[in-house]
Amino acid sequence: MPYLERDGDVFILYLGNEGETDNENRFGPEWIDAVHSKLDEVEAHEGPAALVTTATGKFYTNGLDTTWIFGNLDGLPGYLDKVHTIYSRLLTFPMATVAAVQGHAFGAGAMLASSHDFQIMRADRGFYCLPEVGLNMPFTVGMSALLNSRLPKQTAVDAMTTGRRFGGADALAAGIVQETVDGDGVLAAAVTKASALTSTHGKNLAGIKAGIHRDALADLAQVTDKSNFSFG
Numbered sequence: 001m002p003y004l005e006r007d008g009d010v011f012i013l014y015l016g017n018e019g020e021t022d023n024e025n026r027f028g029p030e031w032i033d034a035v036h037s038k039l040d041e042v043e044a045h046e047g048p049a050a051l052v053t054t055a056t057g058k059f060y061t062n063g064l065d066t067t068w069i070f071g072n073l074d075g076l077p078g079y080l081d082k083v084h085t086i087y088s089r090l091l092t093f094p095m096a097t098v099a100a101v102q103g104h105a106f107g108a109g110a111m112l113a114s115s116h117d118f119q120i121m122r123a124d125r126g127f128y129c130l131p132e133v134g135l136n137m138p139f140t141v142g143m144s145a146l147l148n149s150r151l152p153k154q155t156a157v158d159a160m161t162t163g164r165r166f167g168g169a170d171a172l173a174a175g176i177v178q179e180t181v182d183g184d185g186v187l188a189a190a191v192t193k194a195s196a197l198t199s200t201h202g203k204n205l206a207g208i209k210a211g212i213h214r215d216a217l218a219d220l221a222q223v224t225d226k227s228n229f230s231f232g
Contacts (some may be wrong), residue, residue, distance in 0.1 A: 002034045004041060009048045009198040010191050013038055015055040024062035025055055027083055027108050031065070035086055043094065049201045050194035051093060053116065054100035054187050060126075063107025077224035083108055084142045084220040090115040091146075091213045091220075094206035096197035100190035101126045101177070110159075111143055114150040117209075118193060119177040122186040123168035128176050134163045145219035151176060 002025075005012045013035070016025035025031070042051055055061065064083070069076055090097055090112070099105075099116040106129045113119050113128065121128070130147070132139060139147070139160065147156050152175040158164055159176075168180040181189045210217065 001031065002038050004038050007191050008195060010050050010052055010194045011042045011045070012187070012191070013042070013051060013053045015053060015061050016059075017056075023057055024059045025109070026062055026065040027086075028065040028068050029079065029082065032082055032086060036089070039089060039093070047201070048198035050096040050098070050198045052098045052100050052187070052190045052194050053112075054102055054190065056102070058103045058125075059109075060099075060101045060103045060105040061109030061112055062104060063109045080140050080224045084140070087111060087115040087142070087146055088217055088220045091217060092206050092209045094203060095201040096194055096205075098190040098194045100187045101128070102184075102186050103127070104129070107131055108143075111146055114146065114176070118190075120179045120181060120186055120190045120193065121168045121171055121177040122184075123180040123182050126168045126171070126177075126180070126186070127165050128159070128171050129163065129165040130159045131163045133161055140224050141222050142216070142220035142224075145216040149213065149216040 002016060003014050005014065015035075016023050042049070069079065072079070096118070097116040098118045098120060099113040101113050101119060101121040103122070103125055104127045105113045106127070110128050110130055147160060151159065155174040155176060158174070159166070166174060166176055168177075171177045172180050179189060179193075
């Protein structure tokens, strides 16, 4: 499950424990609740602060919890609405946010990375992929709005309609990330980026972000229509 560490004024939210049996950091309902709980802790901090998210091992996060979905298909729309809350919260988080993508960011996990202010990816083992087209799974209105607002238009078309897997160099060239880092230096690079922005923490920053992402936030707040959404 997610846990927090701290490097000076930078909070580091790890999306899961490497030693856990299932360390793909998927968006299970309990995982979503745990992320919100950790974000509550960070948000309660007074004074300079910034947030970095990362993970250990192969996966940054492998997206939706498909095991839970197939066992709870009637609850899928409500589950997706809950997923949206993570994106909306990060889009308006009252401090700078940096995704340190050390591994695979797939599906909902790719969208999580795109919900941050900045993205830094490991050059050799970082990957960004939206596999929904191959899974015959539509994007929700909110997910589509998020991706279209955070990615260059042609990159969104490419990523969403082909399921292409972008490695570090490709992700940088496509505008998905702003920086790539060799080896294990991605977390240090993200902390350095975040450390330079800790003074922006506060309500004013949250308001600025809300204005920037107004349209995407409105679509993410929509209730998922069961009649227009299926899996498989």
